[in-house]
Amino acid sequence: MSTKNHPYHLVDVSPWPLMGALGAMISMIGIIKWFHFNNYSLFLLGMTITMLIMLQWWRDVTREGTFQGLHTFPVTMGLRWGMILFITSEIFFFISFFWGFFHSSLAPTIELGMTWPPKSIVPFNPLQIPLLNTLILLTSGLTVTWAHHSLIENDYNQALQSLFLTVMLGLYFTILQGYEYIESPFTIADSVYGSSFFMATGFHGLHVIIGTTFLTVCLLRHINNHFSCIHHFGFEAAAWYWHFVDVVWLFLYISIYWWGS
Numbered sequence: 001m002s003t004k005n006h007p008y009h010l011v012d013v014s015p016w017p018l019m020g021a022l023g024a025m026i027s028m029i030g031i032i033k034w035f036h037f038n039n040y041s042l043f044l045l046g047m048t049i050t051m052l053i054m055l056q057w058w059r060d061v062t063r064e065g066t067f068q069g070l071h072t073f074p075v076t077m078g079l080r081w082g083m084i085l086f087i088t089s090e091i092f093f094f095i096s097f098f099w100g101f102f103h104s105s106l107a108p109t110i111e112l113g114m115t116w117p118p119k120s121i122v123p124f125n126p127l128q129i130p131l132l133n134t135l136i137l138l139t140s141g142l143t144v145t146w147a148h149h150s151l152i153e154n155d156y157n158q159a160l161q162s163l164f165l166t167v168m169l170g171l172y173f174t175i176l177q178g179y180e181y182i183e184s185p186f187t188i189a190d191s192v193y194g195s196s197f198f199m200a201t202g203f204h205g206l207h208v209i210i211g212t213t214f215l216t217v218c219l220l221r222h223i224n225n226h227f228s229c230i231h232h233f234g235f236e237a238a239a240w241y242w243h244f245v246d247v248v249w250l251f252l253y254i255s256i257y258w259w260g261s
Contacts, residue, residue: 007072007073007074007075008072008074008075009064009070009071009072009075014057014060016053016056016057016060019049019053020050020053020054020057022049023046023047023049023050023052023053024046024050025046026042026045026046026049027043027046027047027049027050028046029042029046030042030043030044030045030046030047031043058217062221062226062234065233065234066221066226071231071233076233079233079237080233080236083237083240083241084240087240087241087244090207090244091244091248093203094200094203094204094248094251097196097199097200097203098200098251098255100192100196100199101196101200101255101256101260102255104116104192104193104196105196105260111191112191112192112193116193116260117193117260117261118190118191118192118193120190121186121190121191121193121194122185122186123193123257123260123261124180124184124257124261125261126253126257126258126261129176129177129179129180130180130253130257130258131253132176133173133176133177133249133253134249134250134253136169136172136173136176137169137173137208137245137246137249138246139169140165140166140169140170140173140242140246141242141243141246143162143163143165143166143169144162144163144166144215144238144239144242144243145239146158146162147159147162147163147166147235147239148235148236148239150162151222151227151229151232151235152229153229154228154229156222159222159227160219160222160223163215163218163219163222164219166215166242167212167215167216167219170208170211170212170215170242171212173208174205174208174209174212177201177205177208181198193260196256197256200252200256201252201256204245204248204249204252207245207248208245210241211238211241211242211245214237214238214241214242215238215242217234217238218234218235218238221234221235222235
């Protein structure tokens with residue numbers, strides 16, 4: 001690599017792909033064991049292995065991009081397209097939930113009482129916690145954009161403040177959604193309404209947790225001066241992901257919380 005005459009990054013031999021696959025396999029077997037024997041010890045072991053692999057793999061990628069200078073323009077363009085395709089796949093993942101929800105709600109079957117929400121289901125008031133969570137996510141979209149512009153303008157302090165605010169808003173959203181789940185008058189077992197509601201909002205909540213973690217790592221990297229005004233794709237990827245989470249929530253709020261109630 002010291003004598004290469006091209007701008008591309010030929011990755012070094014790494015143990016993480018194989019070990020990551022083993023961690024995922026142990027987690028999957030652990031889930032099956034949990035479902036059949038009500039014992040989640042193997043699942044916790046698999047998840048611990050997977051999390052440790054992720055931590056070390058992404059540490060290596062951060063080193064390559066920050067200290068080793070391996071993320072040249074062509075490499076960064078490849079990373080950009082990779083992130084765009086990943087977000088596209090996530091969009092189709094959520095389309096499947098919306099498809100299922102509208103399939104069930106637009107023509108409720110006789111088993112549901114031919115009405116939506118089904119009989120005996122008390123839906124959430126869309127003007128309470130769901131509306132507050134909508135305002136929180138919209139505000140976090142503003143703060144992450146503020147952080148991006150501050151980075152481009154090389155304003156360290158404003159980028160730090162706005163990124164910290166975004167992380168706090170993400171945590172606040174998760175806490176409120178957890179409270180909403182605890183207080184829920186129905187469960188995932190309550191007909192197709194409960195299944196649609198908890199699958200769609202639950203997976204969105206998981207994406208919020210992932211996005212918050214992504215932004216927290218970016219905050220720590222910013223504190224350690226890993227980003228410059230022209231070289232900060234790690235943050236850009238996190239911002240794109242966060243905007244995707246925002247837009248999905250708007251569709252969730254309008255269709256499931258507001259129209260579906």
